[in-house]
Amino acid sequence: MSTAVFLTHTAAPSGAELATLRLVSALREQGRLDVAMVYTEDGPMVERMRERGIETRVVRGRFDSRAMTIGSGPLRLVAGFAALLRLGWTLGATARELGADVLVAESSKALVLGAVAARRARVPLVWQVHDRLAADYFGRLPTLVLHVLGRLFARGYLANSRTTLRTLRTGRRPARIAYPGVELGPDAPRPGQRPSADTVVAVVGRLSPWKGQDVLLRAVAATKVPPRQVFLIGGTFFDEEPYRAELERLARELALPVTFTGHVDDPAPYLRDADILVHSSVLPEPFGQVVVEGMHAGCAVIASTPGGPEEIIEPGVHGLLVTGGDERQLTAALDTLIGDPGLRTRLATAARLRANDFDITETARTVAAFLDDLAQRNEAAGAPPSPERAPHG
Incomplete structure (x- = not known):
């Protein structure tokens, strides 16, 4: 069974992080992949992941997650980018320790981290894109940089909608739409519409x-x-x-x-x-x-x-x-x-x-098949095993 390690830069409970929680939980429940989660800061999402039985690590570095937010100036972007690269090297060792067969970057900052970490761990990097990659959101320079990084380092893309996929330059790399599924559960009773x-x-x-x-x-x-x-x-x-x-x-x-x-x-x-x-x-x-x-x-x-x-x-x-x-x-x-x-x-x-x-179970099936296929291709291509990697369970 392949192991997918998910990586993100923030443990704050915002939309993308909650979507990742639901996805990783559903993947674990379906049992088609071993999964683990890595954060680069502590926060509420760490405990939530652990409460659901997900192997979760926190790997800190000297990186301010606000250094590459919308509107950051060029100098701050460069400093933040350099810090990301240093932290990414450390994360590569963690990915090897967790037995990763594929690494999934859950944000634009995690893409930079993952580019280095995946290289060190010798596994394919998938970019799960939760935001439109467009200048009106990120700004022109960060958008250009992210397009280039995606083309250079991502072996595959998961987009949260057709809207998002249309903003990506995937080239010949495989890409799938994986809607941020919702944990629906039973319909709860509610009052009727008011006057x-x-x-x-x-x-x-x-x-x-x-x-x-x-x-x-x-x-x-x-x-x-x-x-x-x-x-x-x-x-x-x-x-x-x-x-x-x-x-x-x-x-x-x-x-x-x-x-x-x-x-x-x-x-x-x-x-x-x-x-x-x-x-x-x-x-x-x-x-x-x-x-x-x-x-x-x-x-x-x-x-x-x-x-x-x-x-x-x-x-x-x-x-x-x-x-x-x-x-x-x-x-x-x-x-x-x-x-x-x-x-x-x-x-x-x-x-x-x-x-x-939009049930999360459907999304999880799509993601599991996509990640396992990339992991198997990487193994078939002769990626050398690492002595640090744990056996799959």
Whole structure:
């Protein structure tokens, strides 16, 4: 049995890291691969992985995970890049110790780390891409660098949507779409859709300018019948605390009934209580896990385009789609749903069925077959075994 070691630079519980938790857990349960997880910092995700019985290591280095975030200057990018290379060499030894047959980089920073680690461990590197590789997200220079690194070092690609795959330059390297599957479980009971004046709206996601929570607040303020309650569910990471303060000020100025929950481990109770879930990203969303989660919870969903939500929702059947950043469209969609509880009920019923297409077990089967095939090809090509590598179990 092949061993896949997954690598990421952060243990904060954001969307990509939670998707990785679900995937690695499903792979372990299916038993088609041995799996292990390596983080380069400690944090909440480390304990979550271990609670699920996943072999998990923390390998620290002198690297600030914020050194290569969106908007970093050239000097900071160069310094961060050099630190990544040094840490990657150390990680290569850990991959050998874990008996890796394939190494999976779970972020753009992990790609840099993995390029060095995979070379030292003599195993293929797969880049699981959770973000669109585009200048409007990363900036021009980092995007160019990442394209080059991917072509030089990635032996295969896993993209979280067709939207993401279209931004990659995979060349002749194998690539698969692996949606960030959701752990659906049984349908939990929930109350019916409320009357218009009692409507509850939820937004789930990290509080970040590109997630568009400010757009949502202004759109809500313009509705004909304002919702009774708006929940902004999510914390702040990566120096984004000032944005939360801006949102709190905006909510006060607009006199909106907004509750800021901060980070919550499981938003499902909020979603089961909400009538409408709004996804309001102003940049194209790579996929939109929360859209599926809201659909499964029985919410009527409004999601922004372009991007992954277009692959999830058929407009007027499973939810409504609006152009990201367009406050007027979002207000019109809110007015439509708030004013028609029957429509909300019909959309939510169809959405619950559609959410089943994104069960994590299907994603895990796709990923297991892809990784095992690359590992077997590498072995067949005569990759020399390492005396440090542990036997497969």
